[in-house]
Amino acid sequence: EWSYVQSTKTLTLTGSTWDNITATDIIDFTIVLVGENKITGGYTHDDGNIYGIYVPDGTLTIKSDGTSAGSLNVTVSGSDSDHGYGIYAKKSFYSESIKIESGKVEVNVTGYAAYGIYADSGILNISGGEVNVTVNGDSQAFGIYANDSSAHDEFTDIISITNSKVITKASAPNATGIYSKGNGRFFIGTEGIVTAEANGTNSAKGIFAEDGNIVNNEGTVNATATSSGGAAYGLHATSSPGSSDFGIISDE
Helix, strand or coil: EEECCCCCCCEEEEEEEECCECCCCCEEEEEEEEEEEEEEEECCCCCCCCEEEEEEECCEEEEEEECCCEEEEEECCCCCCCCEECCCCEEEEEEEEEEEEEEEEEEEEEEEEEEEEEEEECEEEEEEEEEEEEEEEEEEEEEEEEEEEECCCCCEEEEEECCCCEEEEECCEEEEEEECCCEEEECCCCCCEEEEEEECEEEEEEEEEEEEEECCCCCCEEEEEEEECCCEEEEEECCCCCCCCCCCEEEC
């Protein structure tokens, strides 16, 4: 079962199964979870990429209804030439592309390049619930990917995880558990529990903040990486030129 409220752009899923969910030309789109819900398949875009959830023009919010243990399982299987995306959203720079507020979200993606949760040109904010991502790529794989090139300083959160449990596992020749890009920070706050694992043959990074910083403020982080033929980093940060070179910070 499902229902949609046009005035609030809110889709409520009640124990339903979908091939994909695509919401175009919507600035703010919300998915409310009631019971167990599944997406098994994917939307094939003109660019050849496959998406489980595709929101290219605004902010995507996922949450439970507040009275039940709502969950969502997203499975996307691409071929050896496809880029597979479990959950994808794109908002304007320096704003939230994806918000996960409550409920349980599980994402499984395979493909030539596999992306579990992809916040394009914006911020990923996980403020509640549980997120579990597994990705397997023939070339590269990212459990969580967020980029915001408009971030202006080291105090801008490109990824923020608080009051939630996040687990990612990435396997590919080039594998990254959680990736943020931009002159900002990957922030783990109060009661944020993050486990990121990467297994590669060329390179592997558990958590990688490119041009930014990793900040842990009263959270718990476990990042591991193994690579049979190249560099492996559990935590890796490369602050951009001109910014305060904080790198990896255990506490603010």
